[in-house]
Amino acid sequence: MKKGDSYRGFLVKKVSNVSEIQVKVLELIHEQSGAEIIHVETDDDENLFALTFRTYPFDSSGIAHILEHTTLCGSEKYPVHDPFFRMLRRSSNTFMNAFTSKLWTCYPAASKIKKDFYNLIEIYLDACFHPLLKKTSFQQEGHRLAFEVPDDPNSNLQIQGIVYNEMKGVLSNPSSYMWRKMMAGLCPDQIYGFDSGGDPEEIPNLTHKMLVDFHDKFYDPSRCNFFFYGNIPIEEHLDFIGEKVLDNAQKKSSIPPISPQKRFSKPKRELIYYPVHDTDLEKKTMISFSWLTMDIKNQDDLIAFSVIDSILMDTDASPLRHKLINSGLCIQAGSGLDPDARDIPYTITCRGSEIEHADALEKILFESLKDIASEKISPSLIESAMHQLEFSRSEISSDFQPYSLELWGRMILSHLQGGPLLAGLKIHSIFEKLAKLVSQKDYLPTIIDKYLINNPHMYRLTMAPDPNLSELNHKKELEKLEQVKKSLSKAQVETIINETRELEEYQKSKNQENTDCLPILSIDDIPKEVAYYPIQKKAFDGLAVYHRNCFTNQIIYADLVFDLPQIDEEDLPYLRLLGSFLTELGAGGRNYLENLNYIQSHIGGIWTSIALNVQRENTQTCYPTI
Numbered sequence: 001m002k003k004g005d006s007y008r009g010f011l012v013k014k015v016s017n018v019s020e021i022q023v024k025v026l027e028l029i030h031e032q033s034g035a036e037i038i039h040v041e042t043d044d045d046e047n048l049f050a051l052t053f054r055t056y057p058f059d060s061s062g063i064a065h066i067l068e069h070t071t072l073c074g075s076e077k078y079p080v081h082d083p084f085f086r087m088l089r090r091s092s093n094t095f096m097n098a099f100t101s102k103l104w105t106c107y108p109a110a111s112k113i114k115k116d117f118y119n120l121i122e123i124y125l126d127a128c129f130h131p132l133l134k135k136t137s138f139q140q141e142g143h144r145l146a147f148e149v150p151d152d153p154n155s156n157l158q159i160q161g162i163v164y165n166e167m168k169g170v171l172s173n174p175s176s177y178m179w180r181k182m183m184a185g186l187c188p189d190q191i192y193g194f195d196s197g198g199d200p201e202e203i204p205n206l207t208h209k210m211l212v213d214f215h216d217k218f219y220d221p222s223r224c225n226f227f228f229y230g231n232i233p234i235e236e237h238l239d240f241i242g243e244k245v246l247d248n249a250q251k252k253s254s255i256p257p258i259s260p261q262k263r264f265s266k267p268k269r270e271l272i273y274y275p276v277h278d279t280d281l282e283k284k285t286m287i288s289f290s291w292l293t294m295d296i297k298n299q300d301d302l303i304a305f306s307v308i309d310s311i312l313m314d315t316d317a318s319p320l321r322h323k324l325i326n327s328g329l330c331i332q333a334g335s336g337l338d339p340d341a342r343d344i345p346y347t348i349t350c351r352g353s354e355i356e357h358a359d360a361l362e363k364i365l366f367e368s369l370k371d372i373a374s375e376k377i378s379p380s381l382i383e384s385a386m387h388q389l390e391f392s393r394s395e396i397s398s399d400f401q402p403y404s405l406e407l408w409g410r411m412i413l414s415h416l417q418g419g420p421l422l423a424g425l426k427i428h429s430i431f432e433k434l435a436k437l438v439s440q441k442d443y444l445p446t447i448i449d450k451y452l453i454n455n456p457h458m459y460r461l462t463m464a465p466d467p468n469l470s471e472l473n474h475k476k477e478l479e480k481l482e483q484v485k486k487s488l489s490k491a492q493v494e495t496i497i498n499e500t501r502e503l504e505e506y507q508k509s510k511n512q513e514n515t516d517c518l519p520i521l522s523i524d525d526i527p528k529e530v531a532y533y534p535i536q537k538k539a540f541d542g543l544a545v546y547h548r549n550c551f552t553n554q555i556i557y558a559d560l561v562f563d564l565p566q567i568d569e570e571d572l573p574y575l576r577l578l579g580s581f582l583t584e585l586g587a588g589g590r591n592y593l594e595n596l597n598y599i600q601s602h603i604g605g606i607w608t609s610i611a612l613n614v615q616r617e618n619t620q621t622c623y624p625t626i
Helices: 063-071 083-089 114-129 135-141 162-170 174-186 208-218 234-244 299-313 319-326 355-374 379-394 403-415 428-438 443-453 469-487 490-512 569-584 592-602
Strands: 010-018 023-030 036-041 047-054 104-111 144-147 157-160 224-230 268-275 285-295 332-337 343-353 458-466 536-540 543-547
Touching: 023 234, 036 234, 036 403, 047 114, 047 403, 063 104, 063 135, 063 162, 063 208, 083 114, 104 114, 104 403, 114 234, 135 162, 135 208, 135 490, 144 490, 157 162, 157 469, 174 268, 174 285, 174 343, 174 458, 224 234, 224 403, 268 355, 268 469, 285 299, 285 355, 285 443, 299 319, 299 332, 299 343, 299 379, 299 428, 299 443, 319 332, 319 343, 319 355, 343 355, 355 443, 355 458, 379 428, 379 592, 428 443, 569 592
Parallel strands: 036 224, 268 458
Antiparallel strands: 010 023, 023 036, 047 104, 047 224, 144 157, 285 343, 285 458, 332 343, 536 543
């Protein structure tokens, strides 16, 4: 297909060859509905689809998160309780999940078998556009009132629900709690200030009707981004989604990107507390410094700022991180940059500190930034930071999820907020352009000055431990529930008991339901050929070298395997200790800081692992290696 071609009511808007990662990107629009289709054409047989919706929450009730859960609890064509989980046993998928973030919800799945691929997308299409959204599903996944003894109104009243309990667990993690509070303080007028996962204090405010209305607004075929990746021809995807969904879909107005956050005229600072169960409170305070930086459309500044972050904070040898840790005012320091937000937030967090150190840390932070900006940044630091960023973009990795899903993230997430679609796929050309920019004497210092030193939209959050807070919060929750219980009418009590009983019956019926409506693979659908990956064996200076040649985007992966000698059992713990700090030591005449910089400049990273290599023929024998 080429630009301007039309197929089955789909118009090709743009075709782009991205030779750097050997893919072709087709951008299409369904003319009748306005739905957007992105296809990444490649020879990879692991095909992936992702259905993505803008889902803007209006509070912290977790509406988008609960809807994601409830959507997967049965649909018109597949009216079983959990078609999503039932398909895990009826599919040969390589990935299947659903995600909710601040501004979007995505339903991705991947498979190497074409029939399985289309089985999965049909399940997802029906779940997204024709979900049952039963009230019992909402109560199971979201929240409900129930008595501790289900049919005894004299027992304690409780709030239950999968998302409700999940978010109580998430917010018990200090790092998660801090990130959410930081975003609320940094973006008080924006959707980013809400907790899209759901704040347990606000989740009970959500009603079933609000959930249904939210689905009607955001989960419309015309407002869906259909993303495909792999070697299945685009025409087959268009035939499928046209027939199943889009032929009968009508155009609705698109959901626009969110508005920019109104900028602060001066920095803000806040002190809050988080619950701990430890009585030792020394060095348990966390202090974060956050800025709103550039608009997502300003990709030149964004990539340059990514280089600055790498220079300042990547390792213990990085100049800003080194100064913060060596100040003795904190134990750890780290940074975070969200490249997919409407206004890009940047955070530096100091852990293991004290409340009274906040001002001193802020002074060191800004003095260090001024020193770094005023002095010429070492070319070697710039080169190593650019090397690491180019490496991370180049790597074709699928350790935790398909590589195709990473490409989806690079393309679609910024695109949803008005960012360029293809910028995240480009690699070497971006860094060639950046190399020319950073060669200008004041380029990077100017960006440090603009977005950090003289940026009034800065928010300092100090989060200190409070050993009494957990008990206090629990007491407040019990008191609130007791007040609710006292206010219940007799009819409301009966409703709670009946709904609890209905939910129990609903959950019990799962084991008896007929799942024959769900698609399944037959043995004939599964290829009988096994993928073959030839490996060459060569001798090199007395070493046995095993090599496989394939497209890795110019990256070499090397495993150096050393046999371990006989080691006494009591010395084995030291072996693991050696492995853990081996890559943190000086080497080759360099001290450990010089060695960290050397690693940053030359390779993508170095790790160690220890394997026992238990023998198949004698499981009591092993040949350990490092």
